[in-house]
Amino acid sequence: MAWIIVNGEVTNTFHEGKGAKVKETFTKRDGTEGTSFYSVWFEAPHGLSIGDKGKFSGPGSVSAEEYEGTWYGRLSINNARFEPGGDAKPF
Numbered sequence: 001m002a003w004i005i006v007n008g009e010v011t012n013t014f015h016e017g018k019g020a021k022v023k024e025t026f027t028k029r030d031g032t033e034g035t036s037f038y039s040v041w042f043e044a045p046h047g048l049s050i051g052d053k054g055k056f057s058g059p060g061s062v063s064a065e066e067y068e069g070t071w072y073g074r075l076s077i078n079n080a081r082f083e084p085g086g087d088a089k090p091f
Contacts, residue, residue, distance in 0.1 A: 004060035004077050005040055010052045022056055022077075031071030039076040048081065054084040 012021040028034045040056050058080040062073050077078045 004059045005057045010048050018042050040080045041078050042080050058082050
């Protein structure tokens with residue numbers, strides 16, 4: 001099983017405070033900015049707010065979903081851990 005580490009920002013919270021949508025911003029090879037989104041799941045309500053930043057980590061999973069005829073992969077971090085910090089480094 002893969003362990004995912006994401007330095008990101010909370011953009012939404014849901015599922016009675018046990019879930020969050022996290023946006024990771026990164027620099028692509030061509031120098032432009034890219035973003036990835038993750039669904040992050042916690043065992044208990046996390047208490048996070050929109051705009052909170054830090055390192056999210058945990059076992060990863062992927063599911064496929066169809067939207068208007070196009071298939072997308074949804075990346076999730078399960079049993080997540082959170083370490084606060086605006087400029088968290090993965091290692």
